Amino acid sequence: MNRPLAAVAGFSARTPDWVLAAAAFAVAVAVLLVCYWQTVQSLVWTWDHDGTYQYGFLIFPLSLWTVFNLRHQLQANPPVPSVWGLAGVTALVFVWYAGRLLDINLAQHFAFVALFPALVLACWGWRALWVLAFPLGYLVVFAVPWGNALVGPLQDITAHFAVRALELTGTPVLLNGREIITPSAVWMVADACSGVKFFIACTALGCLYAYLMYQRWWKRVVFVAMAAVAPVVANGLRVYFTVLIGETWGLEYATGTDHMIFGWQFFGSVLVLLLLAGWFFRDPLVAPEHPTARGGMPARARTVVWLAAVALLIAGPALAAGLAASAPPETMRLTAPAIAGWSGPQAATDGWRPTFKGAAGQVRASYHSDANGDVVELFHAIYTGKPRRGHTLITYGNDLYDSAHAQILSRASRQVELANGWSTTAGELRLAGATGSRLVWYWYCVERRCTRSPVLAKLLQAWGVLRGQVPRSSVWALSSSVVSDDADRVRTKLHAFAQALPAPGAPDMQAQRPSGLAGSQP
Structure with missing residues (x-):
């Protein structure tokens, strides 16, 4: 038999393998879309509502088009499902579950998109993954909203x-x-x-x-x-x-x-x-070489791998289903503390508007210095229980200023000393807006540990959840207007105010439930 006829005969003999493998992959993708539909909706919502990521609508079609152009290279070898694909699916389902548990959209989006190459490895094997390396890598890198x-x-x-x-x-x-x-x-x-x-x-x-x-x-x-x-x-x-x-x-x-x-x-x-x-510097097109076909995997082993991949996909959402049945968000009433050397608290009247949705309780108050009449505003919000959608400290939409009316001039960090010798590193925002320039100092606390980093705050929350705790997290923010070049004087004023604040865990600021029972705040 000459080589062309042998190639045709070999392709025909392998066609049933690819038909079954393609069917298994299609079933796995269908299960992925159905079980992770909320993540799909969240991903599409981000593409649609954030102008930065509207190009994301093109990434899946472009990747599919590239895969279609590689179909002949893909079919040159029979599919050889890999158990390493199952390991990848397991790891990514865990990442997705952790993201769902802690309400981290980026983790959920990444895990969902990365499951496509993991399923290729599980259903078709290493050779297929290598052939499709570019479209799959292109999908993972650019379909996930990561550029903020x-x-x-x-x-x-x-x-x-x-x-x-x-x-x-x-x-x-x-x-x-x-x-x-x-x-x-x-x-x-x-x-x-x-x-x-x-x-x-x-x-x-x-x-x-x-x-x-x-x-x-x-x-x-x-x-x-x-x-x-x-x-x-x-x-x-x-x-x-x-x-x-x-x-x-x-x-x-x-x-x-x-x-x-x-x-x-x-x-x-x-x-x-x-x-x-x-x-002008493009290379001439070169016809790809198809490597010699290798042996496939026994039908029973392929079936086991495919079924295991589908079962793992279902396991993540099945475990996460219990999260929706968690206790309803707790409601607290915060009372602004009395600060030594400062008159107040009084109702805040200027244009500074922090936004933290879904908090169990929050307070914003204004204070006047007894020494010189300087004004400092305090914002404090508390979140109780495990992070969950609509009730989490670090999430899209929660911010220390109204981005529609102010812009960040610069960022910095400052060492802040609180009461009882307790200290932390605060973040500093220099804002400019319709109401003028102002400084904002802020820090996040998870239980008694505080940080200026939202990423570290998320990790502290994750550590508490993994240890079986029900962490309580909060944000503290101080703000004061800057007139002319007196930023250094305003920093001194904010530091003096911060020194009079209660340390985390102190009872100076009471968080009360609607029943009237007092509860300590972080």
């Missing part, structure tokens, strides 16, 4: 880049955190000006373009690096040109609709130039 942590650093890079460019071209300019001060205006590099949307979308497109256009690995690495650097530089130039236009021709040409049109045109031009530059 980049907003602040990109804002800082953009602000410094634009200011340096203005200095080089002779425009008088000062940088105050993320405010660019010129003779005609004060320009704020807001969250929307960070360029994170263009950065992630351009990087995602660059990865796909490099995979399709290049065969050499170093060309792929270079182009992806260019796709990551170009949007950062482009965003800095966009802000620079916006300020320059405002200084040269007037603010009306640098704001409003003209500002939006210029931004989109500028980013579009940069993207076209990047793709054109990459086109």
Whole structure:
């Protein structure tokens, strides 16, 4: 028998294997979608409501299209399910369950998306996973909403880049955190000006373009690096040109609709130039070589692996079903403490509005210094029990300021001493908004351990839950207005106020249930 006929005969003999393997994978995916439907809804909601991740709607179709183009390489070998795939499914189901237990959306989203390559390994084997490495890796990296942590650093890079460019071209300019001060205006590099949307979308497109256009690995690495650097530089130039236009021709040409049109045109031009530059260095297409077929796995063993994968998928949501039946959220009434040397508490009247939804109790009060009349506002919120959807301290939507009316100028950390020699490290936010500039000091507490890091606070909550405890967590925040250049004096004032606050666990601030029974607060 000649080679073409042998190849056809070999493919025909292996077709039933792939039919069964494809059917098993389809069943596993259907079970995944049904059992983790709440996670699917949460993922799609994030893509739809956060403009940063709207490109996520394209990632699954692009990955499927790439898989379709690799179908011939995939079918060159019979499927050989791997027990390592079961280990991967087990680990990811545990990650998802932990994310559900602690109400961490990122963990749930990552586990759900990463289950697709784990199921490929469990249903089809290592060879299939290797052939589909790019589309599966592309799916995991870009379908999961992960870029929020980049907003602040990109804002800082953009602000410094634009200011340096203005200095080089002779425009008088000062940088105050993320405010660019010129003779005609004060320009704020807001969250929307960070360029994170263009950065992630351009990087995602660059990865796909490099995979399709290049065969050499170093060309792929270079182009992806260019796709990551170009949007950062482009965003800095966009802000620079916006300020320059405002200084040269007037603010009306640098704001409003003209500002939006210029931004989109500028980013579009940069993207076209990047793709054109990459086109001239593309590699010629090379037909892939199909490796020699290897032996498959006995039908009974394949069936066991497939059934085990489906059972593991069902186990996570089955265990999590009990979480919905947990006790209803506790309700408390917090009473603001009396602070030595400060008059109050009084009702807060300025524009500072922290938002912490689903708290068991919260209080916001204003205090006046007996010495000089300085004003400090206190915010305190308590969450009781295990973190759960709608009732968790660290979650999307809970924030220390109203992002619609204020922007962060800078971040820092400060060592804070409280009563009884107790101390912690507080985070500091310098805000600018319609009500002026202000400083906010904050820290999170889980039981008696406090930190400025929301990530560490989540880990402390997780540790308490794993130990069988019912952790109580809280947030403390102090705020005061900054006038002119008196930020250092305001920091001294906030520190003096913090020193008079009760330490965690002290009874100075009472948290009372509706029944009137007093309960200690963290």
